[in-house]
Structure formats: structure tokens, C-alpha cells
Amino acid sequence: MFCSNNSGLYIHVPFCSSKCNYCDFNSYAGKINFADNYFKAMKKEVELYKEYMKDYLIHTIFIGGGTPSVVSERYIFEILEKCKTCFNISDNCEISIESNPGTLSIEKLKAYKKAGINRISMGLQAYQKNLLKYLGRCHSHEDFSASVKNARDAGFENINADIIFGIPGQTIENWKETLSYLISRGINHISAYSLKIEEGTKFGTMEKEGSLVQVEDELDREMYHYAVDYLSEQGLKQYEISNFAKAGYECKHNLTYWKCVDYLGLGAGAHSCLKDVRFSNEVSIEGYIDYLKHGDKPVYENIPLELTDKMSEYMFLGLRLTKGVTGREFFLRFNQDLFSKYKASLEKLEKKGLIEISGDCVKLTSLGFDLANQVFVEFV
Numbered sequence: 001m002f003c004s005n006n007s008g009l010y011i012h013v014p015f016c017s018s019k020c021n022y023c024d025f026n027s028y029a030g031k032i033n034f035a036d037n038y039f040k041a042m043k044k045e046v047e048l049y050k051e052y053m054k055d056y057l058i059h060t061i062f063i064g065g066g067t068p069s070v071v072s073e074r075y076i077f078e079i080l081e082k083c084k085t086c087f088n089i090s091d092n093c094e095i096s097i098e099s100n101p102g103t104l105s106i107e108k109l110k111a112y113k114k115a116g117i118n119r120i121s122m123g124l125q126a127y128q129k130n131l132l133k134y135l136g137r138c139h140s141h142e143d144f145s146a147s148v149k150n151a152r153d154a155g156f157e158n159i160n161a162d163i164i165f166g167i168p169g170q171t172i173e174n175w176k177e178t179l180s181y182l183i184s185r186g187i188n189h190i191s192a193y194s195l196k197i198e199e200g201t202k203f204g205t206m207e208k209e210g211s212l213v214q215v216e217d218e219l220d221r222e223m224y225h226y227a228v229d230y231l232s233e234q235g236l237k238q239y240e241i242s243n244f245a246k247a248g249y250e251c252k253h254n255l256t257y258w259k260c261v262d263y264l265g266l267g268a269g270a271h272s273c274l275k276d277v278r279f280s281n282e283v284s285i286e287g288y289i290d291y292l293k294h295g296d297k298p299v300y301e302n303i304p305l306e307l308t309d310k311m312s313e314y315m316f317l318g319l320r321l322t323k324g325v326t327g328r329e330f331f332l333r334f335n336q337d338l339f340s341k342y343k344a345s346l347e348k349l350e351k352k353g354l355i356e357i358s359g360d361c362v363k364l365t366s367l368g369f370d371l372a373n374q375v376f377v378e379f380v
């Protein structure tokens with residue numbers, strides 16, 4: 001079948017075994033009893049998009065959460081089968097699933113493999129037990145090692161680990177130990193995030209009460225720069241602000257977001273951007289199931305994108321990538337000259353040392369990566 005458009009597909013699984021202290025994702029502990037109705041609802045949602053998606057070819061699928069690995073592998077298998085029946089999926093589609101160490105048995109991983117999943121993402125977050133406990137994580141690095149071994153035994157070689165720096169109490173030595181541990185496990189993709197204290201989380205409350213003090217910026221940046229240098233020496237090149245990979249293991253799904261390719265999000269709270277409209281789903285599990293019980297798309301917000309929105313998004317998402325953006329690609333997409341359109345902003349940012357312009361290409365400098373938000377607001 002001829003498909004004129006490319007897209008990504010995101011599948012949200014909002015169940016977790018417990019809520020981590022820093023987490024503000026749309027995830028719920030103690031609601032796994034909804035899983036059966038939730039996946040039934042999601043199959044209906046897939047059907048509702050069948051016609052709409054018929055001229056799209058899906059190149060990447062990301063099953064995220066929540067913790068998709070806490071639900072039975074049967075649900076994952078069935079929802080992927082449903083998507084394969086209703087949507088056009090490319091033959092070499094990257095299919096990732098998020099998981100937590102300790103939830104990945106060899107049987108589960110073999111079932112994932114059979115379902116077509118070819119990339120496993122695991123939330124390690126930190127090597128040290130005291131830090132894992134502080135974050136509210138319910139696994140150890142031994143669980144992580146066992147899960148990596150199981151994943152390899154089941155035939156997975158594309159494995160990502162998520163880790164966090166800037167945790168109160170975390171030392172630079174702790175951080176180095178976490179990174180070298182991942183290298184010793186042969187992990188080929190690492191996402192390293194600076195801890196953000198969000199309102200509505202346990203850490204948010206602790207900060208308000210004064211029992212949590214965020215780490216100094218200086219230490220946060222020292223950890224970040226150490227990761228950039230160390231991982232690069234180990235063959236995992238930085239390709240985005242928070243992402244590092246061996247050559248050929250960059251996450252294709254996340255690249256669709258940063259390159260502003262269309263994507264459909266399924267599940268509670270999932271976001272989509274298709275045909276110049278951004279829309280998001282009902283957030284609660286119960287509400288999401290209810291919409292679909294009545295045969296309705298569970299969409300609660302639709303935002304049509306103007307040309308200016310699309311151009312600014314293209315800039316601030318594209319600049320997250322170490323490759324940056326090029327005038328040529330910008331012109332092909334918008335039929336406008338990037339350097340005239342953003343002349344004043346580009347001059348200002350270049351003067352501040354936050355971006356560098358070389359020939360047709362604009363990218364962040366090392367300082368720009370540290371102060372990325374200052375760059376992005378220029379394009380909003």
C-alpha cells in the first residue's frame with residue numbers, strides 16, 4: 001500500500017507497582033485491576049483511528065508508561081496485534097517497551113520478542129541502593145543486571161537505561177559509579193536526566209516543607225559534563241541533550257518527536273500530533289475507559305497548529321539534537337529562509353555563545369546545552 005505520510009505510534013500503559021517520589025507522569029499505583037478493561041478500550045481506540053491512519057506508514061512504536069512491564073505480556077501482545085491489523089506498520093519498525101528491573105522474566109521477554117518488540121528500555125535511575133530507596137524505586141542494580149541478562153538471553157541487543165543525576169545526596173563519585181556500571185553491562189543507549197522537582201510529587205511536597213534541598217547547579221552541571229565526556233570516550237556519543245548512543249542505536253522513536261514527524265498516541269493522557277493538529281487524551285484511566293465504552297474517541301483537547309507554531313517547534317525541538325537544524329531542511333519544510341525568519345534571535349544567541357552557526361547549520365554550543373531553555377524561549 002502507498003502511504004504518503006510517516007508517523008510514530010505511542011502506546012501509554014499507566015500502571016505502576018508503586019509511585020516513585022519524583023514522578024509526575026500519568027501513572028498510577030494500585031490500579032492494575034483496570035488493566036483488562038483498559039486494553040479492551042485501547043483496542044477500540046485503535047479501531048477508531050483505522051480510517052484516519054490509512055495514509056500513514058508507522059516507522060516506530062513506543063510502549064511507555066507507567067511501567068508497561070507490570071501488566072501481563074498477553075495485553076502487550078494483543079494490542080500490538082491489533083495495531084498491526086488496523087495500521088500500516090513498516091517491516092523494520094523499531095518497537096520499544098519501557099520496563100523496570102525486576103519485572104522482566106525470561107518468559108515475558110520471549111513473549112515481547114515474539115510480539116515484534118526489538119528494543120528494551122529499563123529504568124535503572126541509580127546504582128546505589130540508598131539513592132534508589134530515596135527515589136522510591138523498588139529494585140536494585142542486581143535486579144537490573146539480571147534483567148539485562150534475561151533480555152540478552154531472549155535475543156535483545158538494543159537496550160536502553162534511564163538514569164538520573166542531581167539527586168539530593170548523590171555525589172559525583174556515585175554518578176561515576178552508575179555510569180561505569182552501565183558501561184560494564186554493555187548498554188548501548190543511555191538517557192541521563194537531571195532530576196526535576198515537580199509540584200504534586202512527594203519530592204515537591206518535601207521541598208515545600210524544607211526537607212528536600214535541590215543540589216547546587218554547579219554539581220548538577222559537573223555530573224552532566226562528566227557524562228558527556230565519559231560516555232563519548234566509551235563510544236556512546238551524545239546525540240540529544242539527554243541521550244547517548246553507540247552508532248546505529250539512537251532511539252528512532254524519540255527522533256520522530258525531535259524532528260517533528262507526526263505521531264499518534266493511544267491510551268490515557270497520550271498526546272498526538274497529526275495533520276497539523278495537536279490533541280491529547282483524557283488523563284484518568286476510568287475516564288478513558290468510559291469514553292471508549294460509549295464508542296467515542298477519548299480526546300479532550302484539540303489544538304490546530306499555525307505555521308508559526310510549527311516553525312518555532314521545529315526550531316526548539318531540532319536544537320535539542322547535537323546535529324542541530326539546517327537552513328536547507330527548514331526551507332524544504334516551510335518554504336522560508338531560516339536565517340531571515342529568526343535573524344534577530346540567532347544573532348542574539350550567537351553573541352551570547354549559546355549557539356554556533358556554521359554554513360547552513362545552527363546548533364547549540366556546550367554552554368547552549370547547559371542553558372537550553374534560554375535558547376528555546378527565543379523561538380516560542
Ligand code: SF4
Pocket residue numbers: 015016017018019020023024025027065066067100123
Ligand atoms: S516507575 Fe516510572 S512511571 Fe512509574 S511511578 Fe516510577 S517514575 Fe513514574
